[in-house]
Amino acid sequence: MTDLLEAAGQFEVERSRRLIREIMESCESRVALRKRISAISTLVGDLWARGELSVAVEHFLSGLWKESLRADLAQMPEPREDAETVVLAGFPDEFHELGLLLLQAEFQHSGYRVINLGPALPWESLEQLMAKKTPRFVCLSVTRPALLAVHLPRFSELVARQVGTTFVVGGPGTTGMEQSLSSIGVLCWTTDMEIGLLSEEMKNGSDT
Ligand code: B12
Structure with missing residues (x-):
């Protein structure tokens, strides 16, 4: 880890890239890589x-x-034709995006079809997508609880209108917001939960 920070600190492109590759290859699972x-x-x-x-280094x-x-x-291989669709996106004004990419890899690895709309997605854009497709799951990422609190009223309206879709919110911004999320019918992913568990919880939630 220190090698990577040292290489990045000197903006050594090839060395940093090689060290990142080594880290990725040394992790025995996707969960280990995410951690x-x-x-x-x-x-x-x-x-x-x-x-x-x-x-600049960051x-x-x-x-x-x-x-x-x-x-x-x-x-990664293409999903099966009958695969469930998961939509991933960052909350509006949420620019952190590595969590979304890691989630995409884990969901695809578990056989889902993933539509990753990336960070900072405006609500209107999510609504436009949902007018065309009814994804089984929409997973949104948020890093700061304050940002989640600001968007909660608008998000809750959207959730109430979308019957047939299970919403999940994850990321460090869910800390302390678990109750508010569950009261509007949204599954909350806490950082210590494995994606396999989330996947099961999502399926159970959508069956009921
Ligand atoms: C890289 C980075 C940035 C980059 C992001 C680049 C990019 N394209 O992604 C940039 C420069 C944009 C950035 C900006 C800012 N950042 Co920043 N950033 C980081 C940093 C160093 C790494 C974030 C990261 O990629 N983590 C790795 C991923 C894999 O982890 P993760 O996001 O936590 O996600 C994991 C889980 O939570 C989960 N997950 C995430 N989302 C979801 C969603 C679902 C549905 C599920 C199931 C799971 C899940 O999956 C991931 C794997 O476990 C963190 C430090 C840290 N502690 O993380 C600070 C950090 C998050 N940033 C911080 C801050 C303050 C900011 C800024 C406000 C700074 C500023 N003054 O402008 C802005 C805010 C921008 C915005 N509006 O969003 C603070 C947040 C503090 C707080 N809690 O309030 C941190 C913690 C730094 C610090 N120590 O203070 N940042």
Whole structure:
């Protein structure tokens, strides 16, 4: 991990890319990879918050992670024709996107068809998609509880209108917001939950 931060700190493109590849290949499962990336990102975030790592280094690293995760996704087999569809997106104004890419990989690996609409999706755009398709699941990511609180009224209206879709919200922004989410009929993903469990909970929730 320190090798990677050192290489990124010097903006060494090839070395950083190689170290990221090595980390990805050394993780024995996608869950392990998600935990590893989260641990590295937490360290990056803490160093940034203490003024010990520049925004440029953080952007450089995020860019390389995105590149490698997308390359990994491009290698994955297509889903079965009858696969369930999952829509992924970031809350409006939510620009963190690595969590979404990791989720995409895990869902695709579990056989889902994934439509990843990326970070900071306006509600109107999600509604436009939902007028054309009725996804079985919509999973939204949020990093800060304050952002979730601001958007909760509008989100709750949208959820109430969409019968037949199960909504899930995950990410660090769900901390302390579990009750508010469940009161509007949304499943809340806490950071210690495995995606396999979420998948089961999503299926159970949608059967009832
Ligand atoms: C990279 C980064 C950025 C990049 C993002 C680049 C990109 N394209 O993704 C940029 C520069 C955009 C950014 C901006 C900001 N950031 Co920032 N950022 C980070 C950093 C270093 C890493 C985030 C990351 O990618 N983590 C890795 C992923 C894999 O983890 P994750 O997002 O937590 O997701 C995991 C789970 O939560 C889950 N998950 C996530 N979403 C969902 C959804 C569902 C449905 C499910 C099931 C699961 C799930 O899956 C993931 C894997 O386990 C974090 C540090 C940290 N501790 O994470 C700070 C951090 C999140 N950022 C922070 C801040 C303050 C900001 C800014 C406000 C800074 C500023 N003043 O402008 C802005 C806000 C921008 C916005 N409006 O969203 C703070 C948030 C503090 C807080 N809780 O309030 C952190 C924690 C840094 C810190 N230590 O202070 N940031």
